[in-house]
Amino acid sequence: MDNIKVTDINIKIKSKEDIINYLKSTDRIDYNALINIFKANDKIILSRKEIIYLLKIINDKSNRRCPYCNSISISRHQKYTKYKDGVTKERFRCKECRKTFSDTTNTIFHNAKLPFEKIQMCVKEVTNENTIRTAAKNLDISVPTAFYMKHKILNNKIAADI
Structure with a gap:
């Protein structure tokens, strides 16, 4: 995937809603795009709930894969983990290497x-x-x-x- 440069993002991103809309609309999406958004915007600070939501968008768009063996053969492993602030995280299990992971793994x-x-x-x-x-x-x-x-x-x- 092509990395998105900071200068490409500066023009479009002015608020949290713009970040969500940008990540939903673009086809060139990966984890680096989210990090470049952090670098480019000093005034926008996202909460844990918003970051986990954005990581979920990124993983859904890039056809979620196992971060360990890169297999696309995965299944949901357990129910959501719920945190104090209302954030829920889902775990997945790779059918090939049998390791579990979440959207935040390798980030x-x-x-x-x-x-x-x-x-x-x-x-x-x-x-x-x-x-x-x-x-x-x-x-x-x-x-x-x-x-x-x-x-x-x-x-x-x-x-x-x-």
């Missing part, structure tokens, strides 16, 4: 202890090439947490320009 939101809002701000800090100490100070998180998040972002190869 920077997987097993995240930080609020999703801080993770979005962390993406902006990392892509601005700030040092880990500066990012930690700006986000009011510890230096080891900033280090972990920066490497999680870099390992997922979510920002092509880093």
Whole structure:
């Protein structure tokens, strides 16, 4: 899939509704598109519920696959997991490798202890090439947490320009 450049998104995205409409309407959609939206828009911060909804849109459009073996032979594994804030997450199971996964698997939101809002701000800090100490100070998180998040972002190869 083609990566969507930040400049392509700046023209279209002004609000949360624009993000949802953009991701629903485009055929060139992947996880990098969502991250590029985070980088391009300083004023738009999405909640956990909105991010999980957007990840679901992305996975549904790209014909959900197993993140471990890339098989398209998957099934729903269990009912929704419901969180305090009303967010529900669904788990899936690959019929070939038998591993389970959710929409957040292999993303920077997987097993995240930080609020999703801080993770979005962390993406902006990392892509601005700030040092880990500066990012930690700006986000009011510890230096080891900033280090972990920066490497999680870099390992997922979510920002092509880093």
